[in-house]
Each structure stands twice: as C-alpha cells, then as structure tokens.
Amino acid sequence: MKNIRYMAARYAIAACAGLSLAGTALAANTLTEAGQEVSNTFVLNYDVGTTAQDPITNDTATVIPDAVIQGTPTQFTVDRKVDHSLTATNTPLNNTAPSSTTTLTFELLNEGNDTQAYSFSLADLDNGTDTFDASSYAIQYTLDSDDDGDFSDEGSATVITSTPTGTAAGSADISVDVPKGVRMLVEVIATIPSSTETTGSPDDQTSADDAETDNVILIAEARNPTAWLNDTISGAGDVTANSTGANVLVGDAQNVLADDVGVASVEDAANSDGLHAAEAVIVVASPDLEATKSVTVISELIDALGTAPADPAADCDSATVVAEAKSIPGACIEYVIEVSNTGSTATASNLNIEDILPDNVTFVDAEFTGDFIDDPGVTGTGPSLAEPASDTSCDGTSGTCSVVLSDAALAAGDTGQVRIRALVE
Amino acid sequence: MIKHSLFAFGVAAAMALPAYASGLLATQTVEVAQIEIDESGDEVKTFIEATEIAPGDEVRYRLSYDNQGENDAVAVKLVMPVPVEINYIEGSAATELASVAFSVDNGESFVDRGSLRVQSDGEDRVATSEDITHIKWTFTEAIESGETGQVSFRGVLQ
Numbered sequence: 001m002k003n004i005r006y007m008a009a010r011y012a013i014a015a016c017a018g019l020s021l022a023g024t025a026l027a028a029n030t031l032t033e034a035g036q037e038v039s040n041t042f043v044l045n046y047d048v049g050t051t052a053q054d055p056i057t058n059d060t061a062t063v064i065p066d067a068v069i070q071g072t073p074t075q076f077t078v079d080r081k082v083d084h085s086l087t088a089t090n091t092p093l094n095n096t097a098p099s100s101t102t103t104l105t106f107e108l109l110n111e112g113n114d115t116q117a118y119s120f121s122l123a124d125l126d127n128g129t130d131t132f133d134a135s136s137y138a139i140q141y142t143l144d145s146d147d148d149g150d151f152s153d154e155g156s157a158t159v160i161t162s163t164p165t166g167t168a169a170g171s172a173d174i175s176v177d178v179p180k181g182v183r184m185l186v187e188v189i190a191t192i193p194s195s196t197e198t199t200g201s202p203d204d205q206t207s208a209d210d211a212e213t214d215n216v217i218l219i220a221e222a223r224n225p226t227a228w229l230n231d232t233i234s235g236a237g238d239v240t241a242n243s244t245g246a247n248v249l250v251g252d253a254q255n256v257l258a259d260d261v262g263v264a265s266v267e268d269a270a271n272s273d274g275l276h277a278a279e280a281v282i283v284v285a286s287p288d289l290e291a292t293k294s295v296t297v298i299s300e301l302i303d304a305l306g307t308a309p310a311d312p313a314a315d316c317d318s319a320t321v322v323a324e325a326k327s328i329p330g331a332c333i334e335y336v337i338e339v340s341n342t343g344s345t346a347t348a349s350n351l352n353i354e355d356i357l358p359d360n361v362t363f364v365d366a367e368f369t370g371d372f373i374d375d376p377g378v379t380g381t382g383p384s385l386a387e388p389a390s391d392t393s394c395d396g397t398s399g400t401c402s403v404v405l406s407d408a409a410l411a412a413g414d415t416g417q418v419r420i421r422a423l424v425e
Numbered sequence: 426m427i428k429h430s431l432f433a434f435g436v437a438a439a440m441a442l443p444a445y446a447s448g449l450l451a452t453q454t455v456e457v458a459q460i461e462i463d464e465s466g467d468e469v470k471t472f473i474e475a476t477e478i479a480p481g482d483e484v485r486y487r488l489s490y491d492n493q494g495e496n497d498a499v500a501v502k503l504v505m506p507v508p509v510e511i512n513y514i515e516g517s518a519a520t521e522l523a524s525v526a527f528s529v530d531n532g533e534s535f536v537d538r539g540s541l542r543v544q545s546d547g548e549d550r551v552a553t554s555e556d557i558t559h560i561k562w563t564f565t566e567a568i569e570s571g572e573t574g575q576v577s578f579r580g581v582l583q
Contacts, residue, residue: 031480032510032583042453042488042505046498046568053498056451074455074486078510078582081479113480247476256479 028147029181031113034080034253035230039073077250080228082240083111083258084118084276086186086220091280097287097346098195098208099377104188104280106218108141110178112258115225116240117178119171120186122164123217123266123277130215132208134190134282137216138162141175142185151185174237177225188218188280194350194377195286210286215279217263222274228253240274287348287412291339293355297325298332298421313391316421317365327424333361335420338370341410349375349409351383353418357394357401361422364390366403371414375407382407385418393425448494449568453505458483458579480582484511487577492568501564503576504532511580513554518578523562527552532559 032038041059045052057064058071090105110116120139124130140157144150161173178184192208208214222240227233231252243254261267263277299322301315302308308330309315316332325331337355341348351372357363366387374382386404388394394401405418456472463469472485486505492498503523507513515538518525526535529543529552541552562576 030583034479036510038508038510038582040453040455040486040506040508042451042503044449044451044488044490044504045500045502046449047500048496048498053449056449058451058453070451071453074453076455076475076478079477079479081481249474249476254477256477258479258481 028179029111029113031081031180032078033180033229034078034112034114035228036078037075037250038078039075041073043067075250077248077253078113080114080253080255081112081258082114082116082222082255082274083272084116084220084222085109085111085259086218086262086276086278088218088278088280092213092283093280094283095285095345096192096208096282098192098284099349100192100346102190102192102282104190104216104218104282106186106188106278106280108178108184108186108220110180110182110184113180114229114253115177115179115227117174117176117223117225117237118184118220119174119223120160120164121166121171121173121219121221122188123166123219125215125217126205129213131205131212132193132214132284133205134214134216135193135206136162136191137164138189139164139173139218140187140189142187143176143178144183144185147179147182149183157185157187171221174223177227180229186218186220188216190214190216190282192282192284195284208284210284212284214282216282217266217277217279219263219266219275219277222257222259285343285346287341287346287410288343289339289348289410290342291337291353293335293337296321296334296336297327298322298334300325300328300331301423302330312423313362313364316423317390319421329424331424332364333422333424335422337418337420338415339410339417340415341412343412345412347409347411349377351375351405351408351410353405353408354398355403355418355420356396356398357403357420357422359394359396360425361394361401362425363388363392363394363401363403364421364423366418366420368405368408368416368418370416371410372405372408372416373411375409378407380407384408394422448492448496448570449498450491450493451503452489454487454489456485456487458485478582482582483514483579484582485517485577485579487575489573489575490568491573492570495570497567497569499567501568503562503564504559505578506532506559507557507578507580510583512583513557513560514579514581515554517580518560518562518576520562520576522566522574522576523564526561526563527557528559528561529556530558535559535561 044056054066054068057067087107089107096102139161140159142151142154142157165171195209224236224238224240226236242257257272257274259272259276263279266277267275299319319332372383384407388401455475457475457478461469527541528535543552543556
C-alpha cells in the first residue's frame with residue numbers, strides 16, 4: 001500500500017473519571033502517569049491424556065507450584081501524552097466602557113498524563129473583524145492548586161507579563177507547574193482607550209467607539225516543568241517537543257504531543273504542535289446620551305400694583321415658580337437643559353454642554369444640578385460652569401451669552417441639568 | 426506367580442508416567458493498535474510493537490502457542506490478567522478456539538460475561554469492563570501436536 005497515512009488508534013477518555021463528591025469537587029485526571037511501567041503475565045494449564053501437566057507461565061514474581069517459566073513478564077513504559085486545552089470563558093465581553101480596564105478570562109486544562117508548565121503570548125487581530133485595540137495588555141494566572149474547581153480560594157493571581165509577545169515560539173513567560181488534570185485561570189487585562197476618534201482619520205484602531213470590537217487570541221504553549229512525575233527532567237522550561245530518536249518499549253517515557261487545534265491561524269493545523277489558543281472579543285458599549293431643553297416662565301416679577309422690581313436680576317435669581325406666569329417684558333424665565341445617560345454600563349465622560357442664549361433675553365445666572373460628576377480624564381476638579389456676567393444683554397452669539405458646562409461626566413442611568421435664569425427684554 | 430506380578434507392574438507403570446516436561450511453548454506479547462488509511466480512504470487497523478504508547482491508545486495482549494511436542498495438549502486453560510491500567514474492550518477476548526470467562530475478584534472465580542456481577546456501594550450490579558481483573562480461556566478442542574495458534578484480548582490504556 002502506498003500513500004498511507006498513519007494514525008494512532010486513540011480513544012477519547014473522560015478526563016475526570018475519578019471520584020465524584022457531592023458538590024463541585026474535581027479530581028485530577030486518572031490517566032496513567034507518564035513513565036509508569038505496565039506489566040502483564042499469563043498462566044497456562046493443560047493435560048496430556050488425563051494427567052495434569054506443570055503449568056506454563058511467564059510470571060517470575062509469583063510462586064506457582066511446579067510451574068515451568070517461559071519468558072518474562074510482558075512490559076511497556078507509558079509515554080508522555082502532552083495535551084492541553086485553552087477555553088475563553090467570558091467572551092464576548094459586552095458593555096465594555098471606553099477609558100476603562102477590563103479582564104478577559106480563560107481556563108487552561110492540563111489534559112496530559114504528566115506535570116506540565118505553559119508559556120503565554122497574545123495575538124491581536126488587526127484584520128477588519130477587529131476594529132480597535134486595547135492600548136495595553138497584561139497576562140496573569142491562578143493555579144487551582146487544591147484541584148477543587150474554585151479559583152477564589154487560591155490567593156492573588158501571578159502576573160506573568162505586562163508586555164506579552166505576539167508569537168508563541170520562544171516566549172519566556174512561563175507559568176508554575178500544572179499537575180495532570182488540573183486547571184489554571186488565565187486572565188488578560190486590557191486597557192481600553194477613550195472613544196475620541198482622531199479627527200479626520202478613518203477608524204484607526206486607537207479609539208474605542210460604540211459597538212467596536214477588539215479580538216484577542218491567547219496562545220498557551222507546553223513547556224517542560226521543573227519536575228516530571230516519574231522521570232528525571234532535563235531542560236526545565238524548554239518547549240516540550242516530540243521525542244526524537246528511536247522509540248523504546250521500556251525505559252524513560254517519550255513525549256507524544258497530542259493537543260488539537262484551538263485557533264488554526266496561530267497554530268499548526270496539520271499536527272499536534274504543543275500550542276493551543278483561544279479567541280475572545282471585547283465589545284464596546286458607549287454611553288447613550290439623551291438631552292432635552294425646556295423653557296419655563298418663572299415669574300412676571302411685577303408686584304400686585306404692576307410695579308417692576310428695583311433689581312430684577314436679583315429677584316429672578318431667587319424667584320420661585322408662579323403659576324400661569326406670562327412671558328412679558330421683564331419676566332423671569334428659566335432654561336433647563338437636561339442630559340441623561342440611558343446606557344446600561346458605560347459612564348459618559350468628556351461631556352461639554354453649551355447653550356447660547358437668544359437675542360431677546362438678559363442673562364441672570366446659571367447653575368448645574370443633578371448627577372454630574374468630575375471627569376477624571378480632564379485636569380482639575382469639575383464639573384465647571386462658565387457663564388457670562390450677570391445682567392449681560394444677549395445677542396444670540398456665543399461670544400456674548402454662552403453657558404458652558406465642562407469637565408463633567410454622567411454615570412450610566414444618571415441625569416443632570418444645567419439651569420439658566422434670564423429676563424425677557 | 427509371575428502372571429500376577431506382571432499385572433501389578435502394568436498398573437503401577439500407568440500411574441507413574443513422567444510429567445510432560447517440554448513441547449508446548451507459550452509466548453505473550455503486547456502491541457499497540459495503529460490505523461492506516463489506504464488509498465480508498467478505508468481504515469485498516471494493525472498492531473505493532475508498543476514502543477510509542479500513551480493513554481487512550483488501544484493495546485492487544487496476545488498469547489501465541491506452539492505445540493512442538495509429540496502429544497496433544499488437552500483441557501487447556503489460559504488465564505491472563507487485565508492490568509489495572511488497561512480497560513478491557515468488550516468482546517475482544519472472543520475466539521472460536523475457547524469459551525471465555527471473566528473474573529472481578531483477582532482470579533478467584535470466573536463466570537461468563539453475562540453473569541458477571543459485583544458488589545458496589547452496598548448494591549449488587551452488573552460488572553462493567555473496568556471491574557474485570559482476569560480473563561480465562563477454556564479451549565474446546567485439544568491443541569494437537571504440531572499445532573500453533575493464538576488468543577488475545579484488547580483494551581484501552583487509561
């Protein structure tokens with residue numbers, strides 16, 4: 001037969017076939033350890049005629065009366081199956097706010113039959129499906145050292161790198177040893193840029209605008225641990241590769257890479273290559289702002305005798321609403337610009353609310369109320385309200401009567417108001 | 426009288442035949458399964474020396490016999506353990522040469538597969554392949570002088 005492809009006849013084995021206790025406890029896998037010797041024997045009994053003969057056996061350890069020893073026990077050494085999987089566990093990460101940090105979570109499982117260490121690297125897609133990039137990434141891990149499926153009881157995570165490399169080969173960012181069948185939580189902490197698009201540029205991957213995505217591929221590569229279960233280690237930390245040289249029946253375990261493909265674009269799709277990758281996506285949800293403007297006549301300001309006040313601006317500033325007041329010359333009116341962040345998660349920052357008063361009013365005073373808070377991305381402590389001098393006669397231009405709220409932010413679900421008092425001229 | 430003593434001698438001789446010390450040879454081997462895809466895309470499974478073997482692989486234990494003696498071997502019974510690291514593949518011990526029985530008590534007792542039961546967690550249940558500790562082949566025919574053959578079973582390395 002020519003052109004034959006050889007495949008090992010491998011059966012899928014349940015990785016967690018061990019004890020199952022009430023609750024969520026997980027056992028390390030029950031795969032036979034690499035380097036373990038499996039031994040077998042036989043005993044053959046027979047007669048000639050009606051006479052029993054000495055039994056035949058290859059068991060040199062057990063005493064079988066009158067046995068004839070033929071051969072020795074049949075033995076082989078279990079080789080090292082190098083296999084792991086990496087799964088993204090919180091993708092897609094929706095409702096990520098601009099100007100924030102967020103964490104992608106992955107779970108790595110050592111599915112082989114020996115201890116293994118891993119190195120990590122990050123491939124960030126810039127090919128169109130990915131419309132922005134986080135400005136920086138860090139990778140950290142937490143080993144499930146008590147093998148109970150719970151990472152929250154393991155203490156703080158270990159940062160492996162704050163500057164991950166893009167390719168797996170040669171990555172020096174190596175984890176601790178992971179026993180066979182045990183899990184490791186791997187977190188990628190991404191710093192999300194602001195949503196301010198560079199003016200005049202097409203989408204340039206550097207701003208996180210609404211509905212944009214950052215596709216991130218985490219790659220885990222199998223590395224030699226500090227110690228194997230049964231064999232002497234040499235080259236701890238080296239990339240774990242298929243053993244070269246002749247295969248042997250007994251003796252030290254040989255490496256057999258058996259991982260499958262997680263993300264084909266960063267792995268060798270044709271072979272088990274010691275790499276397994278998983279892709280996750282961060283989705284931006286910008287805040288959703290709604291604004292309304294209303295004007296109310298607060299008071300006509302004239303007294304019961306029809307006399308106008310001596311200081312109408314002062315009166316208007318402190319006036320309270322009078323029912324059915326008319327908009328007549330001298331009346332005190334109030335403009336209210338109300339802004340709501342109706343988004344579910346993201347804080348609206350970099351707010352700048354400007355109102356230019358029309359020609360036929362005199363500015364009195366302005367204030368802001370409600371939920372506006374300081375914008376941490378702007379220097380100084382806000383919110384700040386810029387307003388014209390009291391008694392300024394407005395002419396409809398921004399240079400004369402402009403009220404500006406700046407250095408302000410609104411959290412999701414919050415509402416704020418800018419209130420402007422003016423006199424009708 | 427002489428006639429009387431001859432009969433006595435004859436009977437004594439029949440009981441004092443020497444043990445059959447050589448002639449039947451038995452060899453046990455272990456192999457790992459390998460699948461070949463031939464040109465038509467069909468899978469062909471072969472067994473080769475188990476120099477590369479990892480959990481999940483299929484193994485075959487084979488007992489080959491060769492009766493190089495002058496006499497037929499009768500009432501042949503072969504027992505092979507199933508190592509703890511190996512999970513027996515159901516039906517793989519079957520052969521036309523023998524009836525097959527199984528043990529879950531380390532070879533103390535053997536019954537046919539359908540009757541094999543264990544006590545587990547206080548309940549009596551049908552034995553699974555993981556429970557099997559030994560396999561016994563009871564040959565139905567003699568292994569004649571000059572005859573060769575083999576029996577085997579397969580399992581999965583855990």
